[in-house]
Amino acid sequence: MKRANPMRQRLAALGLLGIPLLTFPLVGLPGGEWGGVPMAYIYLFGIWSALVLLAAWVAERKAK
Amino acid sequence: MLSPAFILLLSALYMGALFAVARFGDARADAGRSIISANVYALSLAVYCTSWTFYGSVGRATSGGLSFLTIYLGPTLMLLFVGVIVKMIRISKAQRITSIADFIASRYGKSQLLAGLVTIIAVIGVVPYIALQLKAVAASLDVLFEGSGASLDGVLDSTFIIAAFLALFTILFGTRHLDATERHEGMVAAIAFESVVKLIAFIAVGLFVTYSMFNGFADIFERAKAAPALARLLQLDATRAGTWSALILLSGLAILLLPRQFQIIVVENVDETHLRRAVWLFPLYLVLINIFVLPLALGGMLHFGSQAANPDTFVLTLPLARGAEGLALLVFLGGLSAATGMVIVETIALSTMVCNDLVMPWLLRSRWLGVAERRDLSGLLLGIRRAAIVLILLLGYIYFRAAGEAYALVGIGLISFAAVAQFAPAMFGGMYWKQGTRAGAIAGLLGGFSVWLYTLLLPSFARSGWVDSSFVVDGLFGIEALRAQALFGLRGLDEISHALWWSLLVNIGLYVGVSLNSRPDAVEAGQAERFVDIYRHGAVDADQRLWRGSATPDELVGMLERFLGPQRAHQQLAAFASAHGVPDWRKLPADAAFVRFAEGQLSGAIGSASARVMVASVAREENIGLEEVLDILDEATQVRAYSRELEIKSRELEAATTELREANDRLRELDRMKDDFVSTVTHELRTPLTSIRALSEMLFDDPEMALDDRSRFLGIIVNEAERLTRLINQILDMAKLESGRAEWTSSEVDLGEVVREAMDSVGQLFREKGVALAGDFPAALPLVLADRDRLMQVTINLLSNAVKFVPGGSGQVDVRVGVRDGCVRVEVADNGPGLTAEECSLVFEKFRQGGNTLTGKPQGTGLGLPISKQIVEYFGGNLWVESTPGKGAKFIFTVPLPAPEA
Numbered sequence: 001m002k003r004a005n006p007m008r009q010r011l012a013a014l015g016l017l018g019i020p021l022l023t024f025p026l027v028g029l030p031g032g033e034w035g036g037v038p039m040a041y042i043y044l045f046g047i048w049s050a051l052v053l054l055a056a057w058v059a060e061r062k063a064k
Numbered sequence: 065m066l067s068p069a070f071i072l073l074l075s076a077l078y079m080g081a082l083f084a085v086a087r088f089g090d091a092r093a094d095a096g097r098s099i100i101s102a103n104v105y106a107l108s109l110a111v112y113c114t115s116w117t118f119y120g121s122v123g124r125a126t127s128g129g130l131s132f133l134t135i136y137l138g139p140t141l142m143l144l145f146v147g148v149i150v151k152m153i154r155i156s157k158a159q160r161i162t163s164i165a166d167f168i169a170s171r172y173g174k175s176q177l178l179a180g181l182v183t184i185i186a187v188i189g190v191v192p193y194i195a196l197q198l199k200a201v202a203a204s205l206d207v208l209f210e211g212s213g214a215s216l217d218g219v220l221d222s223t224f225i226i227a228a229f230l231a232l233f234t235i236l237f238g239t240r241h242l243d244a245t246e247r248h249e250g251m252v253a254a255i256a257f258e259s260v261v262k263l264i265a266f267i268a269v270g271l272f273v274t275y276s277m278f279n280g281f282a283d284i285f286e287r288a289k290a291a292p293a294l295a296r297l298l299q300l301d302a303t304r305a306g307t308w309s310a311l312i313l314l315s316g317l318a319i320l321l322l323p324r325q326f327q328i329i330v331v332e333n334v335d336e337t338h339l340r341r342a343v344w345l346f347p348l349y350l351v352l353i354n355i356f357v358l359p360l361a362l363g364g365m366l367h368f369g370s371q372a373a374n375p376d377t378f379v380l381t382l383p384l385a386r387g388a389e390g391l392a393l394l395v396f397l398g399g400l401s402a403a404t405g406m407v408i409v410e411t412i413a414l415s416t417m418v419c420n421d422l423v424m425p426w427l428l429r430s431r432w433l434g435v436a437e438r439r440d441l442s443g444l445l446l447g448i449r450r451a452a453i454v455l456i457l458l459l460g461y462i463y464f465r466a467a468g469e470a471y472a473l474v475g476i477g478l479i480s481f482a483a484v485a486q487f488a489p490a491m492f493g494g495m496y497w498k499q500g501t502r503a504g505a506i507a508g509l510l511g512g513f514s515v516w517l518y519t520l521l522l523p524s525f526a527r528s529g530w531v532d533s534s535f536v537v538d539g540l541f542g543i544e545a546l547r548a549q550a551l552f553g554l555r556g557l558d559e560i561s562h563a564l565w566w567s568l569l570v571n572i573g574l575y576v577g578v579s580l581n582s583r584p585d586a587v588e589a590g591q592a593e594r595f596v597d598i599y600r601h602g603a604v605d606a607d608q609r610l611w612r613g614s615a616t617p618d619e620l621v622g623m624l625e626r627f628l629g630p631q632r633a634h635q636q637l638a639a640f641a642s643a644h645g646v647p648d649w650r651k652l653p654a655d656a657a658f659v660r661f662a663e664g665q666l667s668g669a670i671g672s673a674s675a676r677v678m679v680a681s682v683a684r685e686e687n688i689g690l691e692e693v694l695d696i697l698d699e700a701t702q703v704r705a706y707s708r709e710l711e712i713k714s715r716e717l718e719a720a721t722t723e724l725r726e727a728n729d730r731l732r733e734l735d736r737m738k739d740d741f742v743s744t745v746t747h748e749l750r751t752p753l754t755s756i757r758a759l760s761e762m763l764f765d766d767p768e769m770a771l772d773d774r775s776r777f778l779g780i781i782v783n784e785a786e787r788l789t790r791l792i793n794q795i796l797d798m799a800k801l802e803s804g805r806a807e808w809t810s811s812e813v814d815l816g817e818v819v820r821e822a823m824d825s826v827g828q829l830f831r832e833k834g835v836a837l838a839g840d841f842p843a844a845l846p847l848v849l850a851d852r853d854r855l856m857q858v859t860i861n862l863l864s865n866a867v868k869f870v871p872g873g874s875g876q877v878d879v880r881v882g883v884r885d886g887c888v889r890v891e892v893a894d895n896g897p898g899l900t901a902e903e904c905s906l907v908f909e910k911f912r913q914g915g916n917t918l919t920g921k922p923q924g925t926g927l928g929l930p931i932s933k934q935i936v937e938y939f940g941g942n943l944w945v946e947s948t949p950g951k952g953a954k955f956i957f958t959v960p961l962p963a964p965e966a
Contacts, residue, residue, distance in 0.1 A: 008147045011343060015144030022137050023312060024305030031299070033289075036282025038298040041358065044133055048140065049351055055144060056344035 010058045018051045068209055071396070075226075078397055079233060079404070082254045086237055089253030100249050100334050102341035108252045108328050109346040110259035112139060112319060113353060114193075114406035115200030116477040118262055118399045121354065123376035125361035129297035134308055136354055138315030140347040146339055149320070149329060151495055153339075154598045156330050160667040164326040164487060165417045169673045171494035171595045172502035173588030176673040179421035181506065182487065185513050186323050187414055187456070188521075189483025194410060194460035196476045197403035200376075201226050202464070204399045207380045208392065227461045230407050231454050238412035239449045248412065252332050255409060258401035263353055265398025269379050270356025272391055273363045277382065281359060288362040297362065310561035314481045321484040321491065323413035324406065331413075407457070415452035420671030423448050428674060442629035445669060466528070478560045479520050486512040486567060489575040497579075498592045504579030512571030515551075519563040523548045587676075600704060617654045619682040620662045627669050627678075636665055748791055752784035794927045801934045808938070812847040813855060815888045815959065816881050822859035823879065829867050835875035837863075845881065848888050848959045850939045855959070858932040858943070862892040862955045865928060869896035869953075887941065887958035895952040904945050908933050932957070 020026055022044070030039035092099045117135075124132040143149070152167070161167045165186065169179030202223040237251045278284045288294040300308075319325055333339075364378030373381055379399075383391040424445075489512075490505040518535075526533035526548075539546040549559050551566050584592060624633040634649070640661050641649035652658055659679060666675035759777045763769065769777075800806040823839055830837045866877045880891045899907065908929050929943075936943040940960045947953035 005147070007340075008150070011144045011146050015141050018141050018144065022141070023309050024300075024302060027308070028300050028302040028305070033285070036286050038285060040130060040298065040300050041285075044130060045351065045355065048133075048137065048347075051140065051144075052344050052347045052351060055347070059340040059343050 007058060011055060014051060014054055014058065018047075021047050021051075068205075071205065071208055071393075074393065074397070075400060078400065079229065082257065082404070083233070083236070085257045086250035086254040088250070090248075090250030093247075093249035098249055098334055099253055100332075100338075102335075102338040103345065104253060104256045105333065105335075105338040106342040106345035107256035107259040107349070108332070109325075109342055110263070110349050110353075111255050111324055111328055111405045111409050112322075112346075113259070113262065113350070113402060114477075115197050115204075115399050115403040116193075117353065118266060118402040119200050119204070119376045119379060120477065121357045122361045122364065122378045123374075125297070125358050126365055126375040126378075128304075130300055130358065131304065131308060131311070132357060133354060134311035135315045136347075136350040138312040138317075139319035140350060141312065142316035142319050143343050143347060146343050148492070148495070149339060150336055151598060152320070152330050153333050153336055155495070155595050158594070158598060159672065160664045161672065162331055162668055163413055163417045163420070163671070164321065164323055164491075165421045166667070166671050166673075167326070167330075168487065168490050168494065168505065169421065169671070170667075171591055172490070172500075172505050173585060173591055174673045174676040175502050175506075176421070176425045176677070178502060178506055178509075179417075179671060179673045180425065181509055183414075183417040183421040185483060185486060185509065186417060187459075189480050189516075190323060190410060190414060191456065191459045192463055192476045193480035194407055194456065195463035197407050198223055198227055198460055198464045201400060201403045203374070203377055204380055204396050207377045207384070208396055223464065224461060227457050230404060231411075231457045233404070234408045234411045234415075234453050234457075235450045237408055238415070238453070239446050247332055247334070249332075249334075251408065251412065252328065255328070255405045258405040259349070262398040262401040262405075263349060265394045265401075266353050266379070267356065269383055269391060269395050270360060272386075272388060273382050274356060274359045277367065277386060278359075278363055284359045284362050284366070287366055291366065294362055294365055297358070304558075306556075307558050307561045310557075310564050311478075314478070314485055314560070314564055317485045317488050318481040321487045322410075322480070323417065323484070324409040327409055327413040407460075411453045411456050414456050415449045418452040418456070419445065419448045420669075420674060423452070424670045424674045425677070428677060440629055441626045442632070442669075445627065466530075476524075479524060482520055482560060482563050482567065483513075483516055485564060486516060486571055488568070489572045493575060493579075494592070494595055496596060498589075498596045499579055500575065500592070501579045501582045501584045502588055503582040504575045504577070507578040508571045508573075508575030511574040512567040515567035515570050516563055519548050519551060519566060520559060523559065615654045615659055615682055617650075617652055617658070620654060620658060620679075621649075623678060623682055624662055624665055627666055633665075745791075745795060749788065752788045752791075756781050756784045756788075794931065798927050798931055801931060801938075808851050808854070810849055810851060813850045813852045814845055814847055815855065815890065816841045816845045818852060818855050819859050819879060819881055819890060822856050822863060826860055826863045826867070829864065830877070833867060833870075833875065834873045835867055835870050835877060838876075838878050840878070840880045842882060845888060846883060846961055848939075849962050850959055851935075854935045855939075858935055858957060859890065859892075861928040861932050862890075862957070865955070866892055866894040866896070866953075870894045871896070883961070884958075887960045889956060889958045891954055891956045893952060893954040898949045898951050898953050899945060899947040900949050904947055907945065908943075 027040070027044065030043040032039050034042055089099050121132045121135075155161065156167060159167075159170050161170055165179045165182035168182050169175050172178050205223075237254070238248055274280060274284060278287070285298065288298060320329065329342075360378055360382070361375065364373065364375060364382055367382060367385065379395050380392055383389075383395065427448075486509060489508050490500070493500040494505070522531060523533075523536045525531045526536050534542075535546070536548045538544070540548075545552050549562055551562070554562060554566070557565065621633070621637065624637065627633075628636065637649040637652070640658075641647070641652055644652070644657070646652055663672075663675050663679045666678055669675075670678070759781050763774060763777055797806070820839065820841070823837060827837065863877065863879070867875070870877060874895075876895045878891075878893045880893075882889050882891075933943045936957045936959065941958040943955070943957040945953055945955050
């Protein structure tokens with residue numbers, strides 16, 4: 001009788017975390033540039049990749 | 065040189081390779097060795113990235129900067145809510161759902177009307193999107209031909225040829241045979257292959273432009289910053305925050321609701337666990353394919369400057385500008401992959417919907433084709449699907465020819481997204497809200513679709529000049545509030561957000577409002593229950609009781625033969641029969657299970673709504689009222705609740721049993737100890753009694769006994785009686801200690817004095833046995849608070865134990881008294897045989913005697929040490945033994961010093 005699936009809940013939590021991180025006003029926050037690359041570009045791809053990697057970690061760790 | 069013939073030949077070869085992959089996949093599927101792994105599944109999801117992504121993203125980035133990313137952030141976030149997708153897959157498998165129209169129709173009572181409505185919306189919404197793919201392929205050919213200086217005469221034909229080729233290809237892929245699951249593993253494999261090709265091609269051109277034409281990211285960004293027109297693309301525009309969120313929502317919905325995405329994610333899913341991979345691998349794919357979009361867009365604008373180059377084709381024109389023809393060809397193939405993948409899956413999904421939800425219901429009703437009488441309809445079904453594929457592509461082609469130049473690629477894609485977003489309330493409401501009704505779903509869909517039509521599609525027509533644009537400029541009938549892209553004066557949004565906002569408002573409002581004010585019929589209520597509680601509806605018992613009626617096996621079999629073809633029908637029947645333990649399917653009883661099986665098979669072939677109509681036509685079904693349906697479902701729910709309770713109870717019971725067993729074990733051990741105790745006590749009492757009795761009898765029988773003997777005997781009798789008394793005293797003592805009724809006196813005690821006195825009182829024993837007794841006392845010892853007599857008892861006990869175990873003559877017992885760690889410590893060390901580690905703890909148990917009790921005569925009562933331990937512990941001290949076998953034993957007890965006065 002186990003209903004709660006911890007993996008699904010962790011992923012959903014990641015999704016809920018990602019929504020504010022990837023929408024305004026937070027995405028409008030980073031300004032300037034770093035090493036010639038605009039911070040907005042680095043922020044978006046950084047957060048996005050981090051979400052993907054965390055999701056991979058959560059999903060594949062449980063797969064074992 | 066890139067001649068048109070060469071390019072077309074290459075395209076044909078590529079399509080051939082694709083086809084080979086698909087055939088291989090199908091062959092493996094037929095052989096039962098599916099090649100659809102988690103990775104293939106995840107990659108096939110990338111059919112989401114069409115030529116709109118491949119060419120259009122760059123174009124979009126040239127005008128909107130980073131906002132093109134929203135189209136890919138939405139799906140990333142949506143996929144993380146994997147529970148929703150799992151639920152969709154579960155429901156679809158349980159209900160044999162083959163398309164999104166089927167899904168929604170099935171949820172709301174297998175309604176043909178709803179299925180048709182969803183199909184129409186999907187076709188109208190998606191045909192422009194298909195046209196977009198054709199346009200992209202045409203545009204890419206255009207660029208290549210231009211680059212080679214070839215004439216443009218063949219372009220019109222080549223687009224048509226491509227459309228025709230795609231139709232043929234899709235027919236070969238998608239309609240090889242009728243399948244109850246509507247799964248196409250070969251196609252999925254080919255799509256995954258195409259996903260890899262387009263990713264490689266895009267990254268290749270990205271690397272080429274970024275690192276070969278420019279000096280890396282920083283260089284491009286630096287140069288863009290210097291150009292005033294480009295600098296604004298590098299920052300996010302906070303005034304477009306609403307659009308940003310709207311596009312994330314829109315694309316998040318599209319990833320599940322576009323017919324092709326539903327097909328790939330839900331229908332083509334072979335194993336739920338594949339989602340674990342897809343949930344991150346597909347977003348990773350999206351990240352990778354987007355990294356170079358902005359550099360490409362900026363690079364193109366920097367390179368071409370003010371020249372009128374089409375940004376949608378930068379990925380081709382940039383390498384061509386440097387003469388990298390091989391790379392341009394690879395990019396062309398990538399774009400071709402993106403376009404063909406989308407067209408194939410989308411047309412297959414749409415053709416299934418058109419056939420099952422538009423054509424079949426109409427054919428089954430109309431008489432002029434004589435469909436109802438035809439023996440084998442499977443051929444007809446396939447024919448309809450093939451025709452639908454051709455028709456959809458033809459529509460796309462016509463749209464392309466008519467509107468091709470009217471609008472940028474990006475606009476068309478988003479219009480389609482907004483169309484399918486209208487499915488969201490009915491879809492998700494249906495999955496999580498039992499009260500959602502058919503009337504609500506229809507109202508919501510119609511309302512949302514109308515708003516979409518008015519605010520998005522018709523204005524795009526107006527822009528192409530097909531319809532008068534006055535309703536956009538001045539409002540319908542000149543009413544300003546009805547201006548199509550500023551409805552009720554809503555301004556400050558782009559057209560997509562504007563349309564999405566109004567259409568979803570109307571859609572959700574109508575769906576919820578009408579649902580709350582309408583009553584579902586029996587079928588609908590049952591389906592609502594099955595969809596919402598899919599995780600709980602594992603059992604089929606309630607399902608079977610929900611159908612009542614009569615049918616004959618012949619009619620059901622005949623119906624299956626007609627729609628599936630005799631051969632396939634017989635295969636499925638045999639499988640069903642063997643699963644139910646019936647050796648021959650001809651002997652199957654026409655019960656509820658059989659009827660459900662038949663309906664399920666038909667659902668796969670012609671959709672759930674038509675299947676229901678067909679089954680109803682051969683099976684005389686009794687109408688079960690709504691109340692009864694709900695009763696049956698409630699009952700099933702209750703049974704489940706009871707069984708859950710039962711499970712909890714039985715778990716509790718199990719725990720209680722374990723506890724009881726442990727308690728029982730403890731009791732039995734105690735019982736055994738009591739028995740031991742009694743038998744030991746009896747034994748101990750009998751030994752002195754026996755000798756007393758024997759000697760007394762001798763004295764009694766022989767009055768003439770010599771006086772010496774007589775007094776010796778009497779001496780023994782007295783000794784034995786004393787021992788008896790001692791034993792009884794100790795037992796009583798023990799009993800008192802254990803029950804806590806012992807009397808204690810407390811006074812200041814000099815432990816050294818106590819020990820000295822004890823040594824004196826047992827000195828005789830030592831001298832008799834020839835054992836040396838030595839004491840070591842410090843001059844002055846602190847006093848402890850204790851019972852003097854009891855401590856004396858303990859010391860004497862330890863001393864007499866020691867003397868018992870040391871060898872006579874060479875025995876040596878040393879007593880030391882000292883202070884350590886806030887305790888007065890008394891050590892009694894002997895040079896006897898010593899104790900094993902196990903014995904060290906055993907000796908403190910009652911009646912456990914030192915030495916081997918089996919062979920040697922017991923030398924004590926076995927109560928001395930337990931009593932001593934209790935006494936010492938009563939005063940807060942401790943009693944233990946340190947010993948190694950063969951090296952003597954050292955018994956130590958401590959009594960704590962009184963706490964110092966504060």
